[in-house]
Amino acid sequence: MERVAAGRHGGARSLLSGQGPATLPLSLCALVVIWMLAAWINADAELLPGPVEVLGIVREELASGELLHHVAWTLWRVVAGFSLAMLGGLAIGFALGRSDTVDAWFGPWVIVALNVPALVVIVLCYLWIGLNEVAAIAAAAFNKTAMVAVNIREGVRALDPRLSDMARVFRMSALARLRHVILPQLWPFLAASTRNGLAIIWKIVLVVEFLGRSNGVGFQIHLYFQLFEVGHVLAYSLTFVAVMLAIDVALLQTWERRTTRWRRLSESH
């Protein structure tokens, strides 16, 4: 069992898993209060509008349909870039983790890819592919693929050889092995990749949109940056933060609860 337990540190904590149920709302309320105070002391709604003003802007943009339109575009790019990065990273990570030769030759490439600044990748994608949707999603995906690959490589190396032997002796089909033997051991690593991945990729998507798209939250931030509308910049970015947190709570935490139920029950025994 030691080997299985070794994967435990791979599971990143949720963004919002705090102490008790009351801590979270209180902590967030405190943040809003500090913001209110800062806006009140600053007394310049141009430079730092308070929460109430920003909420008003969110309402306006929601009513006009603008907000939903741009959030949907950004969300689509996040999902597309994220899916490509996960698939690519999974394939590369498997290849690297399975074979030392492959790792010796291609491992260094992954390190290089890991160290190319996101901005460079974005600019190169736009230059080489063109100012289009393909380039935007490729740039978002590429920035994340290496990180997923490194994570999955670690997970594949930690696979328990005794369970692989057992699966071979019982002649389990390739699909059954993947579902019941391999993937459950990779969940902690997949969960870590997913969580870090979503958190990073949406920030990259904003830059991608800022630099070369005509819709999306990043584009709107660019627009209101030029108009010096701090309230709109805050309204758009905070809305998207809220969307990403909602995804974290609704999808990731539910998923994690389901895939770690056996571990909680086994530990409490």
Next chain:
Amino acid sequence: MALLEVDLEGLWLSAQQILGAIRFSQRRGETIALLGPSGIGKSTLLRCIAGLERRYEGHITAPDRLSTAFQEPTLLPWRSAIQNLTVTTGIGEAEAAIWLDRVGLGGRHSYFPGQLSLGQQRRLSLARAIAARPELLLMDEPFVSLDPGLVDEMMTVFEGLRAAEGTTTLLVTHAEAEAERLADRVLRLGGPPARLQAEGA
């Protein structure tokens, strides 16, 4: 025609000879106990027979359908007791439930392996190995480090299943008493490198 035919010339791992010349065969329905001190190469020999270790010199003819029950239960910790049977052996839920009953895990269908005691995990592992309906069952010290009472209980469970299924079994152990009680024939390994000692000696 023997079910299992072992004709090994030797096995070298990391420039060290682990197994020497080993020849024996096993008839269908027979239970053989392989007896030998710890570290002599018993588990390694079973791995060769199971097809998990192929670097040996010589020939082994073993049936395609074989299964193992090892000292470590090697269950899937993230699957329930009943799923551990269905997922690995391909039997249905109803049949798996009967198997759980037969090894005394009747009320434990939805328990995860981590919620079972070592003795229960071993019995689940034994049920899995026999439920796969193997032509040859390989058991590697399946009763070691259990209380004497539990060892007796588990041997009785095994004897019952073997009588019902007629499973041909190759049992590895370092306990003389287990070998005497369960086996039709006892083979002794000496060495190193591991070789068969004269039968009956």
